[in-house]
Amino acid sequence: MDKKYELIETVYRNFYRIKALKDFQLITGEIVKKGDLGGVVNGEHNLSQEGNCWIEFEARAFDNSTVSGNAVMKGDSWAKDNSIVSGNAVMKDHSCAKGDSRISGNVIMKDRSLAFDNSTISGNAVMKDYSCANGNSIITGNAILQEDQCIKYGTVTTDLFGTKDWAGALYAELGVKPENNKIVLYKSVWSTDDENVFKSDYDRNFLYKIGETVVAENVDEDIFKSCTDGLHFTSLEFVNCYRGDTILECEVEVPDIVTVQASKVRARKCRVLRVYKEE
Structure with a gap:
């Protein structure tokens, strides 16, 4: 040769x-x-x-x-x-x-x-x-x-982006699958004097309350942006990468997802379920 x-x-x-x-x-x-x-x-x-x-x-x-x-x-x-x-x-x-x-x-x-x-x-x-x-x-x-x-x-x-297949993207990036068009995700936040109220790391005036639905004040609808306006979540695998002293377990409906990228989810709203406690 x-x-x-x-x-x-x-x-x-x-x-x-x-x-x-x-x-x-x-x-x-x-x-x-x-x-x-x-x-x-x-x-x-x-x-x-x-x-x-x-x-x-x-x-x-x-x-x-x-x-x-x-x-x-x-x-x-x-x-x-x-x-x-x-x-x-x-x-x-x-x-x-x-x-x-x-x-x-x-x-x-x-x-x-x-x-x-x-x-x-x-x-x-x-x-x-x-x-x-x-x-x-x-x-x-x-x-x-x-x-x-x-x-x-x-x-x-x-x-996945072009088709806005967020259910597929959730599994491909985070290894989680929605049930009944809903997905449980996690968020790092800061505690307050009220055991049921927590502060966002990005905006300390934005509050998450256990049992309530939280709606983003502003949402950037551009699916190609990850770090912009909206509520941000991830899986348990990655949640410790973010700042906070408490992890919240939140439920997000798939139609309320704006984008899934960089191992996180940006959404318009969520329901705060509970404080996550490692078993």
Whole structure:
């Protein structure tokens, strides 16, 4: 087999820049010319000599990661750890594959999107806008991940944002499923002198009262924004990431959800059920 590239030593030990030994065309349309310099690798195990796969000048593949098939890495994208990038996948714009993630098919990763843990990205999936896939999640079919979506559970095959499939998004991001079109979520708040009244961390004048329905004073209806006006909730898995001395258990109706992203839910209103006490 004729090699398509060779390794050029750099000033750093065990880091090599690749140099093309022949002309070939990338799946993205660019022509790699003999003598062109590509990205940086730890060794030939990072980039297959077969197919038209390539790592462009600003991209990197380190550790035990592999790039094969016709996959292309561009624009300061990274593959590291034990990740595999194959098929016709394209990574660009600071996107990253790490852990034991698998990127294949016609996948496009861009805009600082991230795949890690044991996630699998395949089919015609697109990841963009700081989205991430982790855990044992499977992103496939015509899935689109965008705007800080962080998928950890199950399989996603569609555009959850585009279809406003909040029930699907609740499971994909938080691992929880609605019952009777309602979902129990959690919120960190601050206690007051009244054991049944609690203050929002964001607005200490906004109160949550046990047994009452709380309605947001202002709601930003833009589904692509997570940190904006509305009531914010998450699952027990993530609630301790937020400030407060008390955790409230709240019931949210799915039609009252504005968006689900960045492992949290933004809604128009909720019913405050009780103070959560760890068993």
